[in-house]
Amino acid sequence: MARHDARNWHDCTKMIGLLSLVTSVIMHGAAGQRVKVEPEVLSYPGQSVNLRCAFTDATGIQLTMVTWIYEPKEGDRINIAVFHPNFQPNYPDSPVKGRVSFTTSPPNLASPSIQITDVKMTDEGKYICEYATYPSGNEQGITFLVMLAKPRNSASIVTVVAGTKPAVVARCESADGRPAAQISWVTTANGNATTGSKLAGDNTVTVTSEYRMVPTAADNGKDISCVVTHRTQTKAESFKLKLAVEYPPQVTIVGYDNNWYVGRTNVVLTCEATANPMPLHVTWKTLTGEMPETVVINQKTLTVLKVDESVNNTFVCEVKNRLGVGKDQVTAMVREPSVNSSNAGVVAGAVIGSLLALLLVAALIAVLVTRNRRQQQGYRANGGKDMKSRIFGGGKKASKNGTGGGAGSGGIGGGNNNGPIYVYSENSAHQGLAEKNNHHQPLTMGGRPEVVATTPTAQDILLSNELDEAERRKFDELEEEEERYDHFAGGAPILQLRPPHDQDDMIGGYLDDDMESQRDGSVISRTAVYV
Structure with missing residues (x-):
C-alpha cells in the first residue's frame, strides 16, 4: 500500500513539473516579444550594417543591462558589446572587435542598437540582443546577418x-x-x-x-x-x-535520276558530306579504276558532259577528315536515247498542226459536198434537158422535139417535154436573172409572156457559162436517159399544176422540194400530173 502511494506521489510531482515548464515557456515567449529586432539583415563585404534593438514596453519592469551576442554557424557564442547604466560600454574580444560600437553615445537601454563596419563574409551569423530585467529575468531578440557576394x-x-x-x-x-x-x-x-x-x-x-x-x-x-x-x-x-561532337564524314551522292540515256548532256553528281571537323579532302573514283573522258570533276561535283557507254559505271565519292573516311557510291545505267523534254514542244506542235489541217480539209470537203448537193437540186428543179437546150443552143433533144418558138399550139413548142416546166410571173423575184441570161427565147402560156427560171444557185451557174467539159458530159448522159424515159413513157403529155398566184414568191423553195429521183435515173415531180 505504501509502495502504491509513493508511485502516485511520483506521478503527481512529474505532472506538476511539466506544467511548470510549459507555463515558463509561455511566459518567456510572451516576454520575448517585447524585444524588437529585425529578423534578417543583408550586406555585402566592405559595407557597414546597423543591428537595431529596442524594448517596447518596460512598464513594471526594471531594465538592468543589455548584451549583444554573436553566434556563428559553427562555433560558440561570443559577447561582442555590453552596456550597464552605471558603467561605460564594454567591447570584449571577438571577431568584430574594433569594428563594432553602439549607435548612440552614451548608449540608451531603451534602444541599444549597434553598428558593424567593414563587414566580412565571416561576420555572417546570428546576432542576439539580450536584456537583463527584474523581475522577469533575461529577454532577447535574434537577428540573422546574411552576407551576400555576387558570383x-x-x-x-x-x-x-x-x-x-x-x-x-x-x-x-x-x-x-x-x-x-x-x-x-x-x-x-x-x-x-x-x-x-x-x-x-x-x-x-x-x-x-x-x-x-x-x-x-x-x-x-x-x-x-x-x-x-x-x-x-x-x-x-x-x-x-x-x-560540339566530332565524328567521321557521313557521305551521300545526290543528282542521279536513273535517266541517263545516250546523248544526254551536262548531268551532275554532287557529293554531300557532313563531318566534324569539316572534311579536308574529297576524292572521286570509279570501280573500274578509269574515269571516262567526258567527265569533269570540280571538288565535290562530278559533271558528265555527254552520256555514252563509257559512263555506264559505278562512281565512288570518298571524304576524309582526321577522324576517318566516309564514302558513298552510285551505279549509273546508260539507256537508249529517249525523247527529251525539249522535243516535246515540237511533237505537240506537229500533232496540233496535223489536227488543224485535218479539220481544214474536212471543212473544205463539207463545203464542196454541200455545194454539189445544191447544184444537183438545182438541176432537178429546172429540168436538165431544158437547161441544156437553152445553154447549148438546142442539142439532140431540141432538134427532135422542135422546141422552137413557132411550133405547136398554146405557145409552147410541139416537142415532147417530159420534164415538168415551171414558170415565173413578171413579178417574180428572179425575173431580172432570166432577162439577163436571155440567150433562150421567152415562152408564152395562155397569151401572157412568161419567163422561165430556176432557183438562183443552179441557174446562176448554168446561165453564166461556168460549166466545164465534165459537167457538159453529165448533161449529155442525163439527156440520153431522158430520151430513153420518153420512149418508155410513150411520150404522153403532162398536165402541169401551177402554184396559186399569191404563192409565186415561194416557187424557189417549191421547186427544190418538189423534184424526186427515180431508179432508172430520171427525175419527176411530186405534184405534176402525168397523163
Missing part, C-alpha cells in the same frame, strides 16, 4: 568524339558567391547534370555543374543552355551554347 558565372562547351560511353559535353560555374547559386540546364539532348559546391576560406561558395551524355553525330550543333539563379541577381542569367 562570377560562366559556361563552356566540352568538345567530345562521338562514341558509346557517357562524357561531359558542357560545364557551368558560379564562383565566389554567397549564398550558393542554383544551376539548371535546358536542352533537347538526352543527358543529365551533376552539380557540386565548394566553400572558400572567406565563406564564399563556388558551384559547378556538368552535363553528361552519350555523344552521337546527330547531337552535334544542338542547343544547350546553362541557367544560373542567385539571390544577388534580379533575374536568372542564361548561357546559350551549342554541343
